[in-house]
Amino acid sequence: MTAEPVRIALLLPDLLGTYGDRGNVLVLAQRLSWRGIASETITVLSSSAAVPDSCDLYLLGGGEDVAQVAAVRFLRRNQGLQRAVGRGAPVLGICGGLQVLGTSFETGDGQRHSGLGLVDAVTEPGPDRAIGEVTTHSALGGVGALTGFENHLGRTRLGGHAEPLGRVVRGTGNGYDQVEGAVCGHVVTTYLHGPVLARNPKLADLLLEWAIGEPLEPLADPPELTALRAERTRSYARTRK
Numbered sequence: 001m002t003a004e005p006v007r008i009a010l011l012l013p014d015l016l017g018t019y020g021d022r023g024n025v026l027v028l029a030q031r032l033s034w035r036g037i038a039s040e041t042i043t044v045l046s047s048s049a050a051v052p053d054s055c056d057l058y059l060l061g062g063g064e065d066v067a068q069v070a071a072v073r074f075l076r077r078n079q080g081l082q083r084a085v086g087r088g089a090p091v092l093g094i095c096g097g098l099q100v101l102g103t104s105f106e107t108g109d110g111q112r113h114s115g116l117g118l119v120d121a122v123t124e125p126g127p128d129r130a131i132g133e134v135t136t137h138s139a140l141g142g143v144g145a146l147t148g149f150e151n152h153l154g155r156t157r158l159g160g161h162a163e164p165l166g167r168v169v170r171g172t173g174n175g176y177d178q179v180e181g182a183v184c185g186h187v188v189t190t191y192l193h194g195p196v197l198a199r200n201p202k203l204a205d206l207l208l209e210w211a212i213g214e215p216l217e218p219l220a221d222p223p224e225l226t227a228l229r230a231e232r233t234r235s236y237a238r239t240r241k
């Protein structure tokens with residue numbers, strides 16, 4: 001097992017921190033700790049000098065259009081994230097983070113902005129905000145069912161170099177082709193808040209396995225999560241009647 005603490009970079013929570021996605025860091029650290037593995041969280045703020053390129057895993061949360069534009073500007077200038085992706089470090093981008101990591105996104109005021117181009121995905125505003133519970137099925141590394149909460153105006157079309165994270169069972173997702181999220185190599189993006197890793201521990205463990213480069217021993221789901229998933233399934237069944 002790895003002796004050095006696993007270094008998790010939380011990118012720009014002061015810009016892309018509107019939807020509580022920083023909880024994903026707590027989940028990753030806790031799941032490592034339950035297995036006796038130490039971790040260190042490196043928080044990169046918009047006032048920080050640079051993005052370290054040596055971290056094991058990177059997280060980018062959701063936020064408003066204006067904040068997304070500032071995030072792209074900052075991450076372009078630093079290039080640390082791009083270098084880390086170049087050596088295969090895993091990245092999780094949520095909602096606004098998905099759009100920032102993509103090829104381009106159009107904000108609500110009709111302006112088109114270049115993204116970082118780390119994911120082959122183009123975002124344009126939809127006819128309305130997509131808000132509510134989402135359920136998908138993912139073919140990625142044994143992840144299976146994913147659940148979360150979406151709240152976004154943007155609709156995202158994937159290019160040929162991106163795979164969807166999941167097929168939409170319920171909810172809007174990307175808004176095209178009944179798919180949700182985008183995966184390019186070890187860059188995983190999704191519209192799911194929750195935080196998504198609290199609700200989907202298998203996805204958390206897949207990212208951690210990529211980060212440390214070895215398989216992790218399985219953990220039993222906490223009873224709260226089992227109860228939440230059962231409740232969501234029941235309420236979904238009720239809405240389908």
Ligand code: GLN
Pocket residue numbers: 019061062063064065094095096097151152153154155
């Ligand atoms: N501003 C983006 C949109 O509305 C992303 C929102 C979010 O991160 N939840 O599409």
